[in-house]
Amino acid sequence: MEKNEYALDYILQAEYNLLRKQFIPGIIVIPSGKSNLIWNGVHFISQGPYEGGVFRFSILIPNTFPDGDCPQVYFSPSVYHPQINAQTGELDIKRYFPVWKRNGHHLWQVLRYIRRIFQKIEITNAINLDAAQLYEHDPGAFLLKVSECVNQSKDNIYIPDSLTSDDPHAIVFSPWNERLQAVQQHLLTGTKQAFDNIQGLSWMKPGVYQILTREDTLTSHQN
Structure with missing residues (x-):
């Protein structure tokens, strides 16, 4: 059953206030200007195999939140990673939140999980089997693929994301200006x-x- 719109707004505002009190290095996030059920984010990675990567993502929150199913996370474009679907860019978040628990789970924990997957690579029950197999059997080839993904993210940083191009709260970047x-x-x-x-x-x-x-x-x- 869908929640009352005003009750849901209050819950999401409380979630955002909780998030602002957390220390989650390298991640910025802001609710969409189109819907408070969509949060736009960018992860700047400063260490590990994905160092230098700038990855855009969106959190899609169900209208039954915080009851029912867990939020979904999509990277745009997709990121080469064992836990990210190569075609859709969806992060397998249910491996960490198999059941979303009201008052036990919060959206800031989703951000911490996003940060964690790039620090500690896990290949058990991988969603991208190619990435998982390379990581296990040919680490050099895996790191080469990751490097290509990181470099591509840098090349795309100034290109508007097609999923948020019409969003007034989209996170955009401009080239450095001498002024x-x-x-x-x-x-x-x-x-x-x-x-x-x-x-x-x-x-x-x-x-x-x-x-x-x-x-x-x-x-x-x-x-």
């Missing part, structure tokens, strides 16, 4: 020239820490 480099340098040295002629939205409202503050609410940088 931004100058701003960064001023920020690091503590000078105020960095803010000259800059218009638009600020990441933080000074003294309030409110993200995406309107420009007209900011205090003057000339003071």
